[in-house]
Structure formats: C-alpha cells, structure tokens
Amino acid sequence: MTLLPLQDAQSRLLDLVTPLPCRAMPLSECLGHFLAADLRARRSQPASDLSAMDGFAVEGGGPWRIVGSSRAGAPYAGALASGEAVRISTGAAVPDGADRILIKESAAQEGTALSILRDAPAAGRHIRRAGFDFAAGDTVLRSGAAVTPAAIALAAMAGHSQLPVRRRPIVAILESGDELSSDPESCSAYQIPSSNGLMLAALLSHLPCEIRRIGPVRDDHESLAAALDEVQDCDLLVTSGGASVGDHDLVGPALEAWGAATKFWRVAIKPGKPLMAARKEGCVIIGLPGNPVSSFVTAYLFVLPAMRALLGSASPLPRPLLLQTTVDLPATGSRREFIRARLTDLGAMPLAEQDSSALLNLTRADGLIERPENCAGVKSGAHVPFYPVQNGAIA
Incomplete structure (x- = not known):
C-alpha cells in the first residue's frame, strides 16, 4: 500500500x-479558544490624549505658572491659558491647550513658577494621542485568531466583555x-x-x-x-x-x-507510519x-x-522554528523523519536514542527536528525546521 x-x-x-457551533463566552473563560468572528473595537484607546511621563503639561517654551494637576482618573477641569501649566502623572489626561509634556527631570520649579532646566521638549513630546493604539471601529482581532492572555486584555480594552468562540x-x-x-x-x-x-x-x-x-x-x-x-x-x-x-x-x-x-x-512519516x-x-x-x-x-x-x-483556528497546523543543527544529519529515506532533539546554546542537538518506544528520551527532548523524505544529508550548522514540544510550547 x-x-x-x-x-x-x-x-x-x-x-x-x-x-x-459558535457561542458568546465571558472573557474569563475564553483562554485557549479561537475567535469565531472578527472583533471590532467599541472604543478608542486611549480615548483621550494621555501623558506618557510624570511632569507638567505645558504649551510652548515657557515660563509658566502652575495652576493645577491632572492625575490618572482625575483630569484637570478646564483648558490651559497661555503661560499656564498643570502638574501631570503618567496616564493622566492632557488638558486642552497643552501641546507637550515637560518631564519632571527637565523642570525647574519655585512655588508655582515653572521653567525649563534642560532638554526642552518638542511639540507633541511625551503625549499618547487619542486612538494611538486603536480607534473605535478598527478590527483588533481577526476570526480564527488564538485567544491568548494578551488578546483577552485587548478585547477588554476594546470594550468587550464577551467573545464569539466555538463550544x-x-x-x-x-x-x-x-x-x-x-x-x-x-x-x-x-x-x-x-x-x-x-x-x-x-x-x-x-x-x-x-x-x-x-x-x-x-x-x-x-x-x-x-x-x-x-x-x-x-x-x-x-x-x-x-x-x-x-x-x-x-x-x-x-x-x-x-x-x-x-x-x-x-502516512510516510517516521515515527508514526500506521496512522x-x-x-x-x-x-x-x-x-x-x-x-x-x-x-x-x-x-x-x-x-x-x-x-x-x-475550535475554529485560522492556522491549525504547527509552525516550526529554523534552528541550526549541532551535528551532521544523514540523508533520509522514503519517509519524512521527526527526530527528538534538545536545545543547546549552539542550536538543536539530536538525541542518541530514537526508538519509537523510548519514553525517557522523549522527556529529555525539547522538540522535533523535521527531515524531509529523500533528502540529502546536511552538515553541522545547517538550518533545519524545529518544532518545540515541551514546556507548553506546542502551538
């Protein structure tokens, strides 16, 4: 046959x-699933201009008079007039009228008087503009994407409490x-x-x-x-x-x-032919x-x-890394081979024992070197496909 x-x-x-079939599932239960539809942002992030540093929200080159403060979650009420500044913390809303952030280390302050000590900021410096990460209506995750911890955080930031996933x-x-x-x-x-x-x-x-x-x-x-x-x-x-x-x-x-x-x-693979x-x-x-x-x-x-x-993955097959082999690899026969190997500082090192019943060496393997069928031998240092299979790296 x-x-x-x-x-x-x-x-x-x-x-x-x-x-x-698809169903809506709370974010806290979605880890490991795959999206069943594109996900669009319901809000912009950030929703308003935010400071990227601790310091002072100012306009122009100064000097200025400090008239208030803006903290994360407690913005300055009102707009800055010419010559005014607001003390501001990282993540706080930048008040209208300010066009840059003078960082704390570059500021000279005496009471409410503020001037530049060094490193004058250019217009727009240290401001995260509204929508800089994504804007309302943007597609932030595609159908079939893996729901990772980062994807869960992104979905929440985009205004979603549930995701469409497969049962x-x-x-x-x-x-x-x-x-x-x-x-x-x-x-x-x-x-x-x-x-x-x-x-x-x-x-x-x-x-x-x-x-x-x-x-x-x-x-x-x-x-x-x-x-x-x-x-x-x-x-x-x-x-x-x-x-x-x-x-x-x-x-x-x-x-x-x-x-x-x-x-x-x-299947023409080794090990695993009788699949x-x-x-x-x-x-x-x-x-x-x-x-x-x-x-x-x-x-x-x-x-x-x-x-x-x-589960609806857009790319269900495993994807290899390209690593150097630490030893010469011989030519292969008519079956594609998957060689148990360890990771070293120099690359992937095949283990000596490759018998299909040898569990001990399987536990010592970090992954599989793939060798195509009817392939010529390669020298040490050649790049070969390597599939990580231990420590949870099985995607």
Whole structure:
C-alpha cells in the first residue's frame, strides 16, 4: 500500500473537520479558544490624549505658572491659558491647550513658577494621542485568531466583555491492548502500564475541551464494540494502539463495524507510519500507533491540528522554528523523519536514542527536528525546521 505524504494526510484530515457551533463566552473563560468572528473595537484607546511621563503639561517654551494637576482618573477641569501649566502623572489626561509634556527631570520649579532646566521638549513630546493604539471601529482581532492572555486584555480594552468562540469539543481517548495495565503499580512481567491515554490527555489539556479516557480495552471485537458505544456524542475520537497490520490490530475493523468510514491509513512519516483517519457522522476519528513516541509525534502532527480546527483556528497546523543543527544529519529515506532533539546554546542537538518506544528520551527532548523524505544529508550548522514540544510550547 502506498504511504500518504504528510502534507496530503494533514490536508485530508482537516477536510474532515467542521468548526463547532459558535457561542458568546465571558472573557474569563475564553483562554485557549479561537475567535469565531472578527472583533471590532467599541472604543478608542486611549480615548483621550494621555501623558506618557510624570511632569507638567505645558504649551510652548515657557515660563509658566502652575495652576493645577491632572492625575490618572482625575483630569484637570478646564483648558490651559497661555503661560499656564498643570502638574501631570503618567496616564493622566492632557488638558486642552497643552501641546507637550515637560518631564519632571527637565523642570525647574519655585512655588508655582515653572521653567525649563534642560532638554526642552518638542511639540507633541511625551503625549499618547487619542486612538494611538486603536480607534473605535478598527478590527483588533481577526476570526480564527488564538485567544491568548494578551488578546483577552485587548478585547477588554476594546470594550468587550464577551467573545464569539466555538463550544468546547468533546474528545474521547480510547486505549486498546491486552498487554496494557490500568494500574502502573501492579503490572505483571507480561504487561505495561497504559501510559498513552494519560499522555494524550495531558497534551490536549491546554486547549478548551472535555476529555474522556476509555480503557484500556481488550483486543477483541466485543470489547472494542462496547467501548465505541460510549463515544456516540464525541466530536473527536482518538484511539491508541491496534492501528497496524497484526492479527490483533482490530481497531480498524471495529470502527468499520461501528459505522465509521476510513479516509486514509498509513502516512510516510517516521515515527508514526500506521496512522489512520476516519469519520462517523459528526465525529472525526484519528487512530494513533501504540508505541509511545509514535503516539506523541502523530498526536502533535494530527490530533492537535484537528482540535484547533474544531475550535475554529485560522492556522491549525504547527509552525516550526529554523534552528541550526549541532551535528551532521544523514540523508533520509522514503519517509519524512521527526527526530527528538534538545536545545543547546549552539542550536538543536539530536538525541542518541530514537526508538519509537523510548519514553525517557522523549522527556529529555525539547522538540522535533523535521527531515524531509529523500533528502540529502546536511552538515553541522545547517538550518533545519524545529518544532518545540515541551514546556507548553506546542502551538
């Protein structure tokens, strides 16, 4: 069977995803979502001319007489006449009649008399003009933009208490395998702890979603059919294990019996070749390999983009950095490779152990070096795509 190139597989997967319905949500609950519509400012920021420094609001070159003060939230009442000045604090409204700010350090003051000590300010100096950040009616955030902490602050400053976002997806994570034990502290020599479900749930936890973990489920048709009956209302089903070609890899047949239509299977990547995508009515299904590193890499490349697409992201696929490799990298074969690597002062350093079951080195990796299929070797110092995957840097 011909392996599907990565970009084709990702494109086909995203074609299966329809963004979820939109709803208005309070700003305090929007972190991690994506905007479902353009956001226009309801007010200008700043709404009036403000001082950028502590000092005096003045007009012209002086000298002046101090006639009052303007503080943030308590503006000077009235306009300045020629030769008058107002003591002003950072963020305070600049009174009418003033055209510059004489900063405190440049001022000479005796009682109410004020003159310039040094560094005479030019007209407009140290004034933040009304609307300098944005004006009422401006589009401040585009549809599909990530709702970050800065975006939440911007939305509030623009006069919004709610944002239009998609509802939270329901995600089911189903682990299968006779060898899996649900209790890491009680595992026979013929079992392994069921770690993939925990890992995948943690990988998704920074996105707003409801996660249901199912399993581990035994490798037989009856057990898998019973497990699938539990996920009828899910928007995304992620399976781990049972996606390859062995006699006991029954996830594919179980999904077909459940009514899911397989859209593609097997992708030209390393690790992670036996990846499958399917759909049943409104549920998108992604079948991941069982080896932990393969499961992690394919979740990064497929599950996270599918989740972002469900939430309405304008750019759901991960974007790499360009970093120097610290060692020579050999030519690649017919599959695109994702190499676990650490960050150093000199760039990205591949880890020695790249086996798809090696979790220890996955925890030591800061990211993945991407090597295209059928690519010539490169020398140390060459720039290579690098995807950060640890410490929350998984966008």
